Amino acid sequence: MRVGDVCRPLLLQVVSLGRQNLLATSNPNEVTKTVATIVLHPNHNRSSHDNDIALLRLSSAVTFTDDIRPVCLAANGSVFNNGTDSWVTGWGRSVPLPKRLREVQVPVLGNRQCNCLTGGSSVTDNMICVGVLEQGRDFCRGNSGGPMVSEQDGVWIQSGIGSFGFGCARPNLPGVYSRVSRYQSWISSHIGSDEPGFVQFNSGGLDVDSNSTCPPPPPEVAPSEEPDPISKTPSPTLPSPTGEHLLLYMLHLWSFLTTCVIHSLLVCLI
Secondary structure, rough: OOOOOOOOOOOOEEEOOOOOOOOOOOOOOOOOEEEEEEEEOOOOOOOOOOOOEEEEEEEOOOOOOOOOOEEEEEOOEEEEOOOOEEEEEEOOOOOOOOOOOOOEEEEEHHHHHHHHHHHOOOOOOOOOOOOOOOOOOOOOOOOOOOOOEEEEEEEEEEEEEEOOEEOOOOOOOOOOEEEHHHHHHHHHHHHOOOOOOOOEOOOOOOOOOHOOOOOOOOOOOOOOOOOOOOHHHHOOOOOHHHHOOOOOHHHHHOOOOOOOOOOOOOEEEO
């Protein structure tokens, strides 16, 4: 038995489907299901956030309605070029705390450029980045596990699962998601029949990120007998990632595009 097949203790035992208002005592379209099993990816790395994905097996099947519907999953080999329009949803922890479910449109940011902005090689091929380089649009604290989708020929396709970020909507600091298309085989291996609808997504055209290179570091200043006071100022450091891996927000699924609910199975973040 692999590590990913082990059922871990459940922090929350109920999944809410079709919920739109986080604080309301009544959501007329809401359906709740208990969680039977959590299947972790066997190669998940907590420190690097690589393979940051898990499956939740529900105790009973979900009946789809006008307010609770599945979303297709990006198939293996899908291409999301730099600039591909995407949508992310969730409540997050902005101030004041939002009551209604929110959504924001953000473009895909190529992995090369994303690595340059995050200061290294922390973004692997199993990840996909989105963000607006100018401050103002991004996912926030509490959105870990939320879906990232793109539309192709009228079909909504989930490309990512919220993993980690640096603060909320900070300039030049993108949000990082688990790349769903990398896990088609793993997801399928845990489903006996009626697999989710995997759809090939292709942005088309040339990807400008393929030619991206990180800007060179600033030139070193030769030491002098009287050091410049500015040089004594500590270099700024990136804030700590906010990939909290709390089940609360990933289990309150959005109303019109739920995160892959297919025959008692849904795809979520650890």
